[in-house]
Amino acid sequence: MxxxxxxxxxxxxxxxxxxxxxxxxxxxxxxxxxxxxxxxxxxxxxxxxxxxxxxxxxxxxxxxxxxxxxxxxxxxxxxxxxxxxxxxxxxxxxxxxxxxxxxxxxxQLDWQAVPGMADAIESPYGTSNYESRMPTKTWELVRRLRSGTAVFTQPPGPAKCAGAAQKIAYMACDFWREQGVLGDIRVVLVVPTPTVYGVDGVDGVLERKIAEYGIELRTSTTVDSVDAAERTIRLQGPAGGEDLGYDLLHVVPPQSxxxxxxxxxxxxxxxxxxxxxxxxxxxxxxxxxxxxxxxxxxxxxxxxxxxxxxxxxxxxxxxxxxxxxxxxxxxxxxHYGVCPFTLTRHTVLFAEFDHQYRPMPSIPWLNPAKERRWAWVLDRRIFPQVYxxxxxxxxx
Structure with missing residues:
Protein backbone atom coordinates (compact mmCIF):
# COMPACT_ATOMS: atom_id res chain seq x y z
CA MET A 1 0.00 0.00 0.00
CA GLN A 108 28.92 2.77 2.21
CA LEU A 109 32.28 1.14 2.94
CA ASP A 110 33.56 -0.40 -0.31
CA TRP A 111 35.66 -3.19 1.19
CA GLN A 112 35.76 -5.15 -2.04
CA ALA A 113 37.33 -2.24 -3.93
CA VAL A 114 40.78 -3.22 -2.60
CA PRO A 115 41.70 -6.90 -3.09
CA GLY A 116 42.20 -8.67 0.24
CA MET A 117 41.21 -5.75 2.45
CA ALA A 118 37.95 -7.33 3.64
CA ASP A 119 39.79 -10.54 4.57
CA ALA A 120 42.50 -8.57 6.36
CA ILE A 121 40.17 -6.95 8.90
CA GLU A 122 38.65 -10.33 9.74
CA SER A 123 42.09 -11.79 10.46
CA PRO A 124 43.73 -11.68 13.91
CA TYR A 125 46.04 -8.84 12.83
CA GLY A 126 43.71 -6.46 10.98
CA THR A 127 41.04 -4.02 12.08
CA SER A 128 39.20 -0.82 11.20
CA ASN A 129 37.55 1.74 13.46
CA TYR A 130 35.17 2.47 10.59
CA GLU A 131 33.29 -0.75 11.41
CA SER A 132 31.16 -0.35 14.54
CA ARG A 133 32.04 -3.88 15.70
CA MET A 134 35.81 -3.30 15.58
CA PRO A 135 37.02 -0.37 17.75
CA THR A 136 37.31 -2.73 20.72
CA LYS A 137 39.33 -5.12 18.54
CA THR A 138 41.59 -2.22 17.57
CA TRP A 139 42.30 -1.55 21.23
CA GLU A 140 43.16 -5.19 21.87
CA LEU A 141 45.62 -5.17 18.97
CA VAL A 142 47.19 -1.88 20.10
CA ARG A 143 47.37 -3.00 23.71
CA ARG A 144 49.05 -6.33 22.88
CA LEU A 145 51.62 -5.09 20.35
CA ARG A 146 55.10 -4.78 21.82
CA SER A 147 57.26 -4.99 18.69
CA GLY A 148 56.96 -5.33 14.93
CA THR A 149 55.31 -3.20 12.25
CA ALA A 150 52.05 -1.27 12.48
CA VAL A 151 50.49 0.17 9.32
CA PHE A 152 47.69 2.75 9.26
CA THR A 153 46.01 3.77 5.97
CA GLN A 154 43.74 6.57 4.77
CA PRO A 155 41.68 6.07 1.57
CA PRO A 156 41.44 8.34 -1.47
CA GLY A 157 38.21 9.94 -2.59
CA PRO A 158 35.23 10.88 -0.44
CA ALA A 159 35.38 9.53 3.10
CA LYS A 160 33.56 10.31 6.29
CA CYS A 161 35.96 12.10 8.64
CA ALA A 162 39.02 11.06 6.66
CA GLY A 163 41.25 12.33 9.47
CA ALA A 164 40.01 9.53 11.73
CA ALA A 165 42.31 7.23 9.79
CA GLN A 166 45.21 9.21 11.24
CA LYS A 167 43.88 9.76 14.77
CA ILE A 168 44.26 6.15 15.81
CA ALA A 169 47.88 6.13 14.59
CA TYR A 170 48.81 9.07 16.82
CA MET A 171 46.97 7.74 19.88
CA ALA A 172 48.44 4.26 19.43
CA CYS A 173 51.94 5.75 19.30
CA ASP A 174 51.22 7.75 22.44
CA PHE A 175 50.18 4.55 24.24
CA TRP A 176 53.23 2.63 23.01
CA ARG A 177 55.43 5.47 24.16
CA GLU A 178 53.84 5.35 27.61
CA GLN A 179 54.51 1.61 27.69
CA GLY A 180 58.14 2.11 26.67
CA VAL A 181 57.85 0.02 23.48
CA LEU A 182 57.46 2.65 20.75
CA GLY A 183 61.13 2.30 19.84
CA ASP A 184 60.56 -1.36 19.03
CA ILE A 185 57.62 -0.71 16.70
CA ARG A 186 57.90 0.46 13.11
CA VAL A 187 54.89 2.69 12.37
CA VAL A 188 53.87 3.53 8.79
CA LEU A 189 51.13 6.05 7.98
CA VAL A 190 49.74 6.00 4.43
CA VAL A 191 47.83 9.02 3.06
CA PRO A 192 46.62 9.68 -0.50
CA THR A 193 47.31 13.42 -0.37
CA PRO A 194 50.53 15.28 -1.32
CA THR A 195 50.90 16.46 2.30
CA VAL A 196 49.77 14.85 5.52
CA TYR A 197 46.44 16.72 5.51
CA GLY A 198 46.53 19.88 3.41
CA VAL A 199 45.61 22.71 5.79
CA ASP A 200 48.15 25.49 6.35
CA GLY A 201 49.49 25.42 9.90
CA VAL A 202 47.85 22.09 10.64
CA ASP A 203 50.30 20.20 8.42
CA GLY A 204 53.21 21.66 10.39
CA VAL A 205 51.81 20.43 13.72
CA LEU A 206 51.08 16.97 12.31
CA GLU A 207 54.53 16.72 10.74
CA ARG A 208 56.18 17.56 14.05
CA LYS A 209 54.08 14.93 15.80
CA ILE A 210 54.93 12.36 13.13
CA ALA A 211 58.63 13.11 13.63
CA GLU A 212 58.24 12.94 17.42
CA TYR A 213 56.73 9.46 17.19
CA GLY A 214 59.14 8.31 14.49
CA ILE A 215 56.31 7.52 12.07
CA GLU A 216 57.20 6.79 8.46
CA LEU A 217 54.84 8.91 6.35
CA ARG A 218 53.88 7.81 2.84
CA THR A 219 52.19 10.68 0.96
CA SER A 220 50.40 10.44 -2.42
CA THR A 221 50.12 6.72 -1.69
CA THR A 222 47.21 4.29 -1.75
CA VAL A 223 46.64 0.63 -0.89
CA ASP A 224 46.85 -1.63 -3.93
CA SER A 225 46.08 -4.94 -2.20
CA VAL A 226 46.39 -6.86 1.07
CA ASP A 227 47.37 -10.47 1.65
CA ALA A 228 45.94 -11.45 5.02
CA ALA A 229 47.49 -14.92 5.00
CA GLU A 230 51.00 -13.58 4.41
CA ARG A 231 50.36 -10.44 6.48
CA THR A 232 51.56 -8.13 3.73
CA ILE A 233 50.15 -4.95 2.24
CA ARG A 234 51.06 -3.58 -1.17
CA LEU A 235 51.20 0.18 -1.52
CA GLN A 236 51.25 2.25 -4.69
CA GLY A 237 53.07 5.58 -4.45
CA PRO A 238 55.10 8.06 -6.50
CA ALA A 239 58.08 5.70 -6.59
CA GLY A 240 55.98 2.70 -7.64
CA GLY A 241 54.91 -0.34 -5.63
CA GLU A 242 56.05 -1.18 -2.10
CA ASP A 243 55.35 -4.32 -0.08
CA LEU A 244 55.22 -4.15 3.71
CA GLY A 245 54.80 -6.90 6.24
CA TYR A 246 52.67 -6.01 9.26
CA ASP A 247 51.88 -7.14 12.79
CA LEU A 248 49.01 -4.67 13.15
CA LEU A 249 47.04 -3.26 10.25
CA HIS A 250 44.40 -0.53 10.59
CA VAL A 251 42.77 0.15 7.23
CA VAL A 252 40.01 2.43 6.00
CA PRO A 253 38.34 1.35 2.74
CA PRO A 254 37.30 3.53 -0.21
CA GLN A 255 33.79 4.88 0.24
CA SER A 256 30.89 5.91 -1.96
CA HIS A 335 31.54 25.08 3.30
CA TYR A 336 32.84 24.83 6.87
CA GLY A 337 34.70 21.67 7.87
CA VAL A 338 36.53 20.54 11.00
CA CYS A 339 38.68 17.64 12.12
CA PRO A 340 39.68 17.27 15.79
CA PHE A 341 43.01 15.46 15.55
CA THR A 342 43.70 13.42 18.70
CA LEU A 343 47.49 13.75 18.75
CA THR A 344 47.86 11.94 22.08
CA ARG A 345 45.38 10.25 24.38
CA HIS A 346 45.17 13.59 26.24
CA THR A 347 45.52 16.37 23.63
CA VAL A 348 43.65 17.45 20.50
CA LEU A 349 44.36 19.78 17.58
CA PHE A 350 41.21 21.33 16.09
CA ALA A 351 41.65 21.77 12.35
CA GLU A 352 38.92 24.08 11.01
CA PHE A 353 38.88 24.89 7.31
CA ASP A 354 36.73 25.62 4.26
CA HIS A 355 36.24 23.63 1.05
CA GLN A 356 39.60 24.83 -0.26
CA TYR A 357 41.33 23.72 2.94
CA ARG A 358 41.97 27.31 3.98
CA PRO A 359 41.92 27.85 7.78
CA MET A 360 38.45 28.85 9.03
CA PRO A 361 38.77 29.14 12.84
CA SER A 362 35.62 29.60 14.91
CA ILE A 363 37.61 31.85 17.27
CA PRO A 364 39.77 34.04 14.97
CA TRP A 365 42.08 35.32 17.72
CA LEU A 366 42.92 31.81 18.96
CA ASN A 367 45.83 30.09 17.20
CA PRO A 368 44.16 27.02 15.63
CA ALA A 369 47.43 25.22 14.85
CA LYS A 370 48.15 24.08 18.38
CA GLU A 371 47.39 20.92 20.34
CA ARG A 372 45.60 21.52 23.62
CA ARG A 373 44.46 19.46 26.57
CA TRP A 374 41.23 21.44 27.01
CA ALA A 375 40.43 20.62 23.37
CA TRP A 376 40.74 16.93 24.26
CA VAL A 377 38.28 17.41 27.14
CA LEU A 378 35.93 19.11 24.70
CA ASP A 379 36.26 16.34 22.12
CA ARG A 380 36.23 13.37 24.49
CA ARG A 381 33.96 14.46 27.34
CA ILE A 382 31.74 17.34 26.27
CA PHE A 383 30.94 16.71 22.60
CA PRO A 384 29.43 13.23 23.20
CA GLN A 385 27.02 14.73 25.72
CA VAL A 386 26.20 17.62 23.38
CA TYR A 387 25.53 15.07 20.65
Missing amino acids: DTHHNVLIIGGGNAGISLAARLRRYKVEDVALVEPSPWHYFQPLFSHIGAGAAQMKEAVREQRKVMPRGVDWIRVAAADIQPDYNAVVLADGQRVHYNQLVVCPGL APDWLKATTLPAPEDQSGCVEVDPELLRHPRYPNVWSLGDAAATLNSKCGGALRKQVKMLALNLKAVLDGREPENRYN WHLILKGRA
Missing part, protein backbone atom coordinates in the same frame (compact mmCIF):
# COMPACT_ATOMS: atom_id res chain seq x y z
CA ASP A 2 1.38 3.43 -0.96
CA THR A 3 1.69 6.03 1.77
CA HIS A 4 2.38 9.78 1.73
CA HIS A 5 4.27 12.21 3.95
CA ASN A 6 4.87 15.93 3.90
CA VAL A 7 8.63 15.55 4.52
CA LEU A 8 10.39 12.24 4.00
CA ILE A 9 13.96 11.78 5.25
CA ILE A 10 16.13 8.85 4.15
CA GLY A 11 18.77 7.97 6.76
CA GLY A 12 18.69 7.75 10.54
CA GLY A 13 22.24 8.83 11.34
CA ASN A 14 23.33 12.19 12.68
CA ALA A 15 21.98 14.04 9.63
CA GLY A 16 18.53 12.47 9.52
CA ILE A 17 17.80 12.44 13.24
CA SER A 18 19.03 15.96 13.99
CA LEU A 19 17.25 17.39 10.94
CA ALA A 20 13.99 15.65 11.83
CA ALA A 21 14.22 16.95 15.38
CA ARG A 22 14.87 20.50 14.21
CA LEU A 23 11.96 20.37 11.75
CA ARG A 24 9.65 19.26 14.54
CA ARG A 25 10.90 22.17 16.65
CA TYR A 26 9.93 24.42 13.74
CA LYS A 27 6.42 22.93 13.91
CA VAL A 28 6.71 21.07 10.60
CA GLU A 29 4.00 18.41 10.51
CA ASP A 30 4.00 14.90 9.03
CA VAL A 31 7.72 14.14 9.03
CA ALA A 32 8.76 10.53 8.35
CA LEU A 33 12.21 8.94 8.50
CA VAL A 34 13.40 5.81 6.67
CA GLU A 35 16.00 3.82 8.63
CA PRO A 36 16.24 0.03 9.07
CA SER A 37 18.94 -0.10 11.76
CA PRO A 38 17.85 -0.55 15.40
CA TRP A 39 21.11 1.08 16.60
CA HIS A 40 22.49 4.60 16.46
CA TYR A 41 26.21 5.33 16.82
CA PHE A 42 28.26 8.39 17.75
CA GLN A 43 31.14 7.51 15.47
CA PRO A 44 33.66 10.19 16.58
CA LEU A 45 34.16 8.15 19.75
CA PHE A 46 35.36 5.13 17.77
CA SER A 47 38.91 6.52 17.60
CA HIS A 48 38.97 6.96 21.37
CA ILE A 49 37.62 3.44 21.87
CA GLY A 50 40.30 2.04 19.57
CA ALA A 51 42.93 3.75 21.73
CA GLY A 52 41.53 2.51 25.04
CA ALA A 53 40.27 5.97 26.02
CA ALA A 54 36.52 5.23 25.81
CA GLN A 55 34.06 2.34 25.90
CA MET A 56 31.60 1.26 23.23
CA LYS A 57 28.63 1.71 25.55
CA GLU A 58 29.27 5.46 25.38
CA ALA A 59 28.97 5.48 21.59
CA VAL A 60 25.75 3.54 20.98
CA ARG A 61 22.04 4.00 21.70
CA GLU A 62 18.91 2.22 20.58
CA GLN A 63 17.51 4.00 17.53
CA ARG A 64 14.07 4.17 19.07
CA LYS A 65 15.47 6.21 21.97
CA VAL A 66 16.92 8.91 19.73
CA MET A 67 14.01 9.10 17.29
CA PRO A 68 12.37 12.55 17.69
CA ARG A 69 8.84 12.66 19.03
CA GLY A 70 6.21 13.08 16.38
CA VAL A 71 8.35 11.55 13.62
CA ASP A 72 7.05 8.47 11.84
CA TRP A 73 9.87 5.89 11.86
CA ILE A 74 9.75 3.67 8.77
CA ARG A 75 11.91 0.67 9.74
CA VAL A 76 12.66 -0.57 6.23
CA ALA A 77 15.63 0.21 3.98
CA ALA A 78 15.24 2.46 0.96
CA ALA A 79 15.78 0.69 -2.38
CA ASP A 80 15.07 3.35 -5.02
CA ILE A 81 14.04 6.97 -5.49
CA GLN A 82 11.63 7.99 -8.26
CA PRO A 83 11.84 11.80 -8.18
CA ASP A 84 9.63 12.22 -11.25
CA TYR A 85 6.84 10.58 -9.25
CA ASN A 86 7.79 12.04 -5.85
CA ALA A 87 8.19 8.52 -4.51
CA VAL A 88 10.66 6.36 -2.62
CA VAL A 89 10.57 2.59 -3.09
CA LEU A 90 11.39 0.55 0.02
CA ALA A 91 13.12 -2.81 0.16
CA ASP A 92 9.80 -4.53 0.86
CA GLY A 93 8.25 -3.06 -2.30
CA GLN A 94 6.22 -0.38 -0.55
CA ARG A 95 6.18 3.09 -2.12
CA VAL A 96 6.24 6.21 0.02
CA HIS A 97 5.27 9.50 -1.63
CA TYR A 98 6.47 12.88 -0.43
CA ASN A 99 6.09 16.61 -0.85
CA GLN A 100 9.73 17.24 0.13
CA LEU A 101 12.51 14.64 0.24
CA VAL A 102 15.81 14.79 2.13
CA VAL A 103 18.42 12.17 1.20
CA CYS A 104 21.09 11.51 3.83
CA PRO A 105 21.84 7.76 4.04
CA GLY A 106 25.59 8.26 4.56
CA LEU A 107 28.36 6.48 2.68
CA ALA A 257 27.16 6.47 -1.90
CA PRO A 258 25.03 3.33 -1.38
CA ASP A 259 24.68 1.27 -4.54
CA TRP A 260 20.92 1.77 -4.71
CA LEU A 261 21.42 5.55 -4.62
CA LYS A 262 24.03 5.43 -7.39
CA ALA A 263 21.44 3.75 -9.62
CA THR A 264 18.96 6.65 -9.29
CA THR A 265 18.88 9.85 -11.33
CA LEU A 266 19.95 11.99 -8.35
CA PRO A 267 23.77 11.86 -8.75
CA ALA A 268 25.44 13.95 -11.43
CA PRO A 269 26.28 11.65 -14.40
CA GLU A 270 30.02 12.36 -14.11
CA ASP A 271 30.19 11.76 -10.33
CA GLN A 272 31.64 8.28 -9.79
CA SER A 273 30.97 8.45 -6.04
CA GLY A 274 27.22 8.43 -6.65
CA CYS A 275 26.54 11.23 -4.16
CA VAL A 276 23.42 13.35 -4.57
CA GLU A 277 23.91 16.35 -6.82
CA VAL A 278 23.12 19.56 -4.92
CA ASP A 279 23.73 23.26 -5.00
CA PRO A 280 26.70 23.20 -2.56
CA GLU A 281 25.35 26.19 -0.61
CA LEU A 282 21.58 25.63 -0.75
CA LEU A 283 21.85 21.80 -0.50
CA ARG A 284 18.98 21.63 -2.97
CA HIS A 285 18.95 19.40 -6.03
CA PRO A 286 19.36 21.47 -9.24
CA ARG A 287 16.99 19.28 -11.28
CA TYR A 288 14.45 18.29 -8.63
CA PRO A 289 13.64 21.34 -6.45
CA ASN A 290 11.77 19.30 -3.83
CA VAL A 291 14.78 17.04 -3.24
CA TRP A 292 17.51 18.01 -0.76
CA SER A 293 20.61 16.30 0.58
CA LEU A 294 23.16 16.84 3.32
CA GLY A 295 25.85 14.96 5.15
CA ASP A 296 28.21 12.40 3.69
CA ALA A 297 26.00 11.35 0.74
CA ALA A 298 25.60 14.92 -0.55
CA ALA A 299 27.94 16.08 -3.31
CA THR A 300 29.02 19.17 -1.42
CA LEU A 301 32.50 20.71 -1.61
CA ASN A 302 33.40 20.49 2.07
CA SER A 303 35.24 17.82 4.02
CA LYS A 304 32.72 15.24 5.23
CA CYS A 305 32.50 15.53 9.03
CA GLY A 306 30.12 16.05 11.93
CA GLY A 307 31.07 19.70 12.40
CA ALA A 308 30.13 20.46 8.80
CA LEU A 309 26.91 18.52 9.18
CA ARG A 310 25.82 20.52 12.23
CA LYS A 311 25.92 23.73 10.19
CA GLN A 312 24.22 22.05 7.22
CA VAL A 313 21.34 20.83 9.38
CA LYS A 314 20.63 24.31 10.74
CA MET A 315 20.51 26.03 7.36
CA LEU A 316 18.67 23.21 5.56
CA ALA A 317 15.98 23.10 8.24
CA LEU A 318 15.43 26.85 7.83
CA ASN A 319 15.35 26.60 4.04
CA LEU A 320 12.99 23.65 4.06
CA LYS A 321 10.69 25.44 6.48
CA ALA A 322 10.72 28.49 4.21
CA VAL A 323 9.76 26.44 1.15
CA LEU A 324 6.98 24.69 3.05
CA ASP A 325 5.67 28.13 4.04
CA GLY A 326 5.73 29.30 0.42
CA ARG A 327 8.90 31.41 0.67
CA GLU A 328 12.23 31.23 -1.16
CA PRO A 329 15.17 29.68 0.71
CA GLU A 330 17.67 32.33 1.80
CA ASN A 331 20.20 30.57 4.02
CA ARG A 332 23.55 29.44 2.64
CA TYR A 333 26.07 26.85 3.85
CA ASN A 334 29.58 28.32 4.06
CA TRP A 388 23.16 12.83 22.62
CA HIS A 389 21.32 15.58 24.51
CA LEU A 390 21.35 18.59 22.18
CA ILE A 391 22.30 17.86 18.55
CA LEU A 392 20.01 14.85 18.16
CA LYS A 393 17.21 16.88 19.72
CA GLY A 394 17.64 19.70 17.20
CA ARG A 395 18.94 22.14 19.79
CA ALA A 396 22.60 22.60 18.79
